[in-house]
Amino acid sequence: MIYYTFLLTPNEVVEELNITGVKAYPLVQTLGSMSFGFSQGWINTRQTTIVIISTDEGIEGVGESFGPARAIAEAVEGYCAPMILGKDPFNSSVIWDTVYGYLRMNSQKGILIEALSAIDIALWDIKGKVVGLPVYKLLGGAYRDKAHAYATGLYRPNVKNVKDALVEEALGYKRDGFFAMKLKIGHASPEEDLDILKAIREAIGNDIKLMVDANCAYDATEAISLAKQMEQYDVYWFEEPVPPEDIEGSIEVKNNTDIRIAGGECECTRYGFRELIRRRAVDILQPDVCIAGGFTEMQKIVAMASAWNMQCIPHVWGTNVAVAAALHCYAAIPNIPGKINPPEPYFEYDRSPNPLREDATYEKFILQNSYIDIPQKPGLGVTANIDFLKAKTI
Numbered sequence: 001m002i003y004y005t006f007l008l009t010p011n012e013v014v015e016e017l018n019i020t021g022v023k024a025y026p027l028v029q030t031l032g033s034m035s036f037g038f039s040q041g042w043i044n045t046r047q048t049t050i051v052i053i054s055t056d057e058g059i060e061g062v063g064e065s066f067g068p069a070r071a072i073a074e075a076v077e078g079y080c081a082p083m084i085l086g087k088d089p090f091n092s093s094v095i096w097d098t099v100y101g102y103l104r105m106n107s108q109k110g111i112l113i114e115a116l117s118a119i120d121i122a123l124w125d126i127k128g129k130v131v132g133l134p135v136y137k138l139l140g141g142a143y144r145d146k147a148h149a150y151a152t153g154l155y156r157p158n159v160k161n162v163k164d165a166l167v168e169e170a171l172g173y174k175r176d177g178f179f180a181m182k183l184k185i186g187h188a189s190p191e192e193d194l195d196i197l198k199a200i201r202e203a204i205g206n207d208i209k210l211m212v213d214a215n216c217a218y219d220a221t222e223a224i225s226l227a228k229q230m231e232q233y234d235v236y237w238f239e240e241p242v243p244p245e246d247i248e249g250s251i252e253v254k255n256n257t258d259i260r261i262a263g264g265e266c267e268c269t270r271y272g273f274r275e276l277i278r279r280r281a282v283d284i285l286q287p288d289v290c291i292a293g294g295f296t297e298m299q300k301i302v303a304m305a306s307a308w309n310m311q312c313i314p315h316v317w318g319t320n321v322a323v324a325a326a327l328h329c330y331a332a333i334p335n336i337p338g339k340i341n342p343p344e345p346y347f348e349y350d351r352s353p354n355p356l357r358e359d360a361t362y363e364k365f366i367l368q369n370s371y372i373d374i375p376q377k378p379g380l381g382v383t384a385n386i387d388f389l390k391a392k393t394i
């Protein structure tokens with residue numbers, strides 16, 4: 001077996017690899033009748049930005065960030081690209097800190113960090129391809145070789161009988177073999193949310209884990225009241241009960257319910273997560289590799305989570321490029337805390353309508369008994385379908 005694509009002899013010197021191209025594909029797909037709602041509104045389009053970085057050795061890397069596509073593409077090509085052309089992808093931390101240094105005044109969170117996330121993911125894809133190893137090996141190795149996937153879905157359907165439709169969707173996830181699923185709340189009144197939660201719990205039984213996600217819909221008082229009423233339905237975690245800016249509110253909710261509080265998908269960088277972690281604002285941290293700063297920053301966030309003995313379960317929402325990146329992160333997250341039989345961390349598997357998800361890559365992920373294999377090919381282990389990207393670029 002050829003393990004490394006190159007091995008230097010003692011007298012050889014490492015040649016620098018050079019970035020020669022940075023291309024962003026802003027993708028938008030309208031959903032039409034597949035539109036769905038959450039606590040902040042209706043999702044009528046799916047959009048994401050795929051970034052391809054090329055090098056003078058002909059090796060290309062792919063990354064993704066799924067915020068506002070046009071804005072992220074412009075940030076990638078118009079702002080970040082001139083700073084990274086000619087640089088060596090193996091200097092990924094140096095590149096990250098250099099670009100962030102320029103961006104700090106303009107964007108410590110949000111679109112520019114999302115652009116940097118997609119770039120960083122592509123650089124790690126290149127690094128893996130050059131040495132012939134999957135990214136998780138470069139991150140320190142896999143604590144697990146498959147991901148225990150839960151279904152993210154159960155959004156607000158655009159139908160007359162919402163409760164029946166959500167119960168049917170939940171039973172579909174059960175039939176698909178999912179061990180856990182997540183229900184969106186906060187779109188309707190708390191009374192209606194509780195009624196739907198009760199109906200789903202009764203339909204799927206007590207053996208399947210059930211989480212709820214409010215996407216920042218409440219203040220602390222409302223969230224605590226709702227949490228106390230949800231405890232009887234064995235809710236495994238309550239995600240983003242309050243807006244991420246309200247760290248004190250999150251702490252208040254966390255200290256007044258038996259349900260675990262999860263959050264962090266809106267947060268960026270080691271600096272943002274430092275606040276969530278040192279203030280113990282949540283029980284479960286949910287950084288997203290496509291938002292928080294790529295693999296380079298995820299390593300630092302995970303290290304802090306480990307040091308503070310806090311669970312870290314990545315948020316995942318994009319195409320199969322994002323899924324692959326998240327799987328490598330997931331594989332390399334240590335057991336927090338370590339023990340002989342640690343519980344498996346959960347892996348978010350978005351099942352909501354996204355026509356871009358599957359066709360962005362040639363490789364597909366297969367769910368078997370609620371598990372997905374960690375990619376084993378070099379780099380991310382997925383290959384972007386450039387023809388599809390071109391066809392969907394706006």
Ligand SMILES: [Mg+2]
Pocket residue numbers: 213215239240265
């Ligand atoms: Mg969420």
